[in-house]
Amino acid sequence: MSMPRSLFCFGFGYSAAALARHLAGAAEPWRVAASVRTPEQATALAGQGIATVSFDGTGALAAAALDGVSHVLASIPPGGGDPVLAHARAALMAARPQWVGYLSTTGVYGNRDGGWVDEGSALRPTSERARRRVAAELDWLRFADQAATNVQIFRLAGIYGPGRSAFDQLRAGTARRIDRPGHVFSRIHVDDIANVLAAAMTRPGAGDIYNVCDDLPAEPREVIEYGAELLGIAPPPLVAFDDAALSPMAQSFWADSKRVRNDRIKHDLGIVLRYPTYREGLAAILASEA
Numbered sequence: 001m002s003m004p005r006s007l008f009c010f011g012f013g014y015s016a017a018a019l020a021r022h023l024a025g026a027a028e029p030w031r032v033a034a035s036v037r038t039p040e041q042a043t044a045l046a047g048q049g050i051a052t053v054s055f056d057g058t059g060a061l062a063a064a065a066l067d068g069v070s071h072v073l074a075s076i077p078p079g080g081g082d083p084v085l086a087h088a089r090a091a092l093m094a095a096r097p098q099w100v101g102y103l104s105t106t107g108v109y110g111n112r113d114g115g116w117v118d119e120g121s122a123l124r125p126t127s128e129r130a131r132r133r134v135a136a137e138l139d140w141l142r143f144a145d146q147a148a149t150n151v152q153i154f155r156l157a158g159i160y161g162p163g164r165s166a167f168d169q170l171r172a173g174t175a176r177r178i179d180r181p182g183h184v185f186s187r188i189h190v191d192d193i194a195n196v197l198a199a200a201m202t203r204p205g206a207g208d209i210y211n212v213c214d215d216l217p218a219e220p221r222e223v224i225e226y227g228a229e230l231l232g233i234a235p236p237p238l239v240a241f242d243d244a245a246l247s248p249m250a251q252s253f254w255a256d257s258k259r260v261r262n263d264r265i266k267h268d269l270g271i272v273l274r275y276p277t278y279r280e281g282l283a284a285i286l287a288s289e290a
Contacts, residue, residue: 008069009034010084011076015193022194057083066095075103078136099204100151102140104133112258119209127252150204157213161190166227177221180241186213186260189275199269216277217259223278
């Protein structure tokens with residue numbers, strides 16, 4: 001029997017958990033470990049068979065934490081800098097993993113007034129969060145050169161999936177159907193994120209950058225309306241954008257409008273999206289609840 005490959009996740013959020021589930025069903029065995037901030041997180045992951053290491057992004061990570069690790073996924077958001085590179089650089093240099101994946105955001109492209117962007121488009125972040133992501137991407141690419149390690153950047157569109165979809169907002173009564181014609185976003189089902197990452201892990205390349213999104217950028221109101229249709233309920237009332245009284249966080253979200261191309265994941269990684277649009281994704285979520 002071959003020795004299991006080993007993935008270490010810095011941060012174990014929604015996307016990392018989806019990747020771990022995907023790898024659990026792989027033909028070849030994988031060991032998965034993750035950093036945690038609290039004992040409660042450690043206990044919860046131990047119940048899933050996932051080893052944990054305490055790492056809060058403020059203190060150095062011991063090199064032993066990455067012993068035998070072949071693949072690394074970094075998904076902790078940057079603050080004043082990337083916390084993994086700030087406090088686990090020595091451990092990474094010692095481990096020399098075959099592959100490092102960094103989860104970024106399509107927010108790095110900024111606003112294009114509904115126009116298209118691809119991986120070669122200029123980065124024009126409009127928010128402080130997106131500017132930090134740009135800086136973190138550059139730091140990871142520099143690290144790849146210094147460590148002679150394969151680092152790939154994944155720019156994720158808006159993530160949805162079970163427990164995080166239009167259905168949850170509609171059922172909670174928090175869904176808003178905001179009318180702003182022509183203002184579009186790209187999105188991606190969390191299971192397709194896992195598919196992309198798993199494919200990339202078998203094709204490590206230094207400095208590769210991939211947009212991770214589906215085939216249909218759409219206005220948010222369309223997604224809410226389709227979700228309500230599937231649930232057999234009336235959609236929430238239409239609200240003009242200027243009357244929406246958005247929170248500062250929501251305002252920053254709505255500041256950008258763009259369509260994101262995903263040709264590279266298909267061409268380079270052979271990806272066939274399981275959910276090419278939000279319609280298939282929402283239908284599958286609802287079917288899984290039946």
